Amino acid sequence: MSITEILFWGLSALALFSAIMVVASKSPVHSILYLIVVFFAISGHYVLLNAQFLAIVNIIVYAGAIMVLFLFVVMLMNLNAESEPKKHRMMQFAGLISGGCLFLVIISAISDTQHASNMVQMSTGGDGLIKNLGKVLFKDYVLPFEISSVLFLSAMIGAVVIGKKESPPTPKGGDL
Amino acid sequence: MQALTNRIKHVDRRKMNFLERLYLVAIFKGMLITFSHIFKKRPTINYPEKKRPFSPVFRGLHILNRDEEGRENCTACGLCAVACPAEAITMEAAERQTGEENLYREEKYAAKYEINMLRCIFCGLCEEACPKDAIYLSETFAPADYQRKQFIYKKEELLIPHPIEDPEGYKKALGNKVKKETAN
């Protein structure tokens, strides 16, 4: 077993364990922390695929920004296990079935691809390096890329509009 | 209305112009001010190594004086205790026995003499009341301690060192008071 393979299995185990713990842990804060670990494990996988840019961006954007906001909200609202509303038994059952379906779909989709055999592409695939990624994004996929950026812009403007609407003359000094 | 004093400072409430609103100029000025302090003289004195001279009227801890032969001046007359506004001084008198002439100057002496330094206000009235030049306020101050009873100074702590056996300590304890004595 080579080092990359060991790393691959280690990261996979970590990712799976943390992902299960995200769902299983009672406290929302713990869930978020496990989710962060999941993102790290996935970033590790990206590195194994020689996609360093993706790995780093995954950490910056997901683990570094989005998860901070999640944590922020959870901490601010002080969500605890006790305050969590009791879910209906049927709801839990429905969730289990739909989640299981998704899992099956993904498994079948992955098993069909030919990449399933070589999971680790240490220093072979160059698509993840910034230079190649940039060229691909800005040459072959310019239109989708720009459309997605417009989407983000509209989302941002929407957020500003929503944020502006309800506040009469802004009071000096926030709550924090 | 006419101003009572000429110390009014008028606040400039004009709208700030663009350069002022950037605050960068103000910040830069502030930075220069703090930087200029690097080259200023520091007023702090490194205390235990360097000591500031006391003012000539400084009143510190009390000392019980001896004369040149090392005999105690105090006769336990109690005038200092009477003069003390804080009632910090207590004493007990005793009669001098034969053979003790080299210890006490006069027939009566203070067998016990205590000053409570926590009550004492260091006003110096005891020093003024004393007819025998026996009590002085020296140039040392009371050190900190953990217990209250440590602040009740006994005769052993108050007595000045023996001028013959320990002339240096005597001189040091006497300090500037010598001049005062000779000046009278």
Added chain:
Amino acid sequence: MLLAIDFALIIEKLVLIVIVVMASLLIAMYATYGERKIAAILQDRRGPNRAGPFGILQPVADGLKLFFKEEIIPDFSSKFLFILGPSLAMMTAIMTSAVVPWGGKVHLFDRDISLQIADVNVGILYVFAVVSMGVYGIMIGGWASNNKYSLMGALRAASQIISYELAMGISIIALLMVTGSLSLKEMVVQQQGSLWNICYQPLGFFIFLICAFAECNRAPFDLAEAESELIGGYHTEYSSMKLGFYLFSEYINMFISSVIMSTLYFGGYDIPFVNEALYDQNLMAILGVLVLMAKVICFIFFFMWVRWTIPRFRYDQLMNLGWRILIPLALFNMLVTGALVLLKQNNWHF
């Protein structure tokens, strides 16, 4: 494959890691001393001068004191998270130093040893990623303390760091347009031959500098630990060496961000007005490290100088500065830089 590891390389890197971590710790230690001394000097005081000559043993005494303090873990707080907080803060602070090029190459034992732990081709992004992780240390610690003030401090720190990361990122994008590389080593090599990046990106540097202050939670942006309103902010409940870790990580962050600023904008280990290629390689490498350290010390002094000059921002002022001023300014800077870079590629023809 497991056996085909270059053991010499591993030893070399391990030694380098130990040296870098030790050096960061040492510099952070003496930054605390420097802070107190500079504060004193700027305020016409004397500062610590009892422990050792000129008080240079003061940081050792402080560290010892912290070690011997009682450890207190508050009731009702998550013990694991409470300990994880300062550890994360310290870890992320030190991790940043991995991609910094400390100097050129040293020729030792028949090997060219590069004075950089890892020349990742996404270097600057790595720094960003680690810095954005740093906020977890503060958030987790503040939350696990189970104290309102700690939580306030933690939330403030989080929102502050997220806000200023944006402006910082955009100002870096402008720099990347100039350099065309994400690798810190590559940037230094480029600056060795020509002008420092500060000449091309003065506005970008200015924005980066302000954001660096905010990211390090340094005054005037130290709202997360604003003593006058939040007691101690996120480390209110901490004692002993866990508190020490938080305080220490702040200084390490300051050191690392000084290093990053020197590397990005002031030529890193480049010795000004000297052509390194003409002289002995080893000598130049060592001199380069010293020059980098000199630049870093200037920055650290600047950090402290600002701290003891400018009062703390109010929370809404902080957010205004971040979102309404710095981000538009950074965007403008990016736009202008992009236009100029394009023009230059077209040989100044429209």
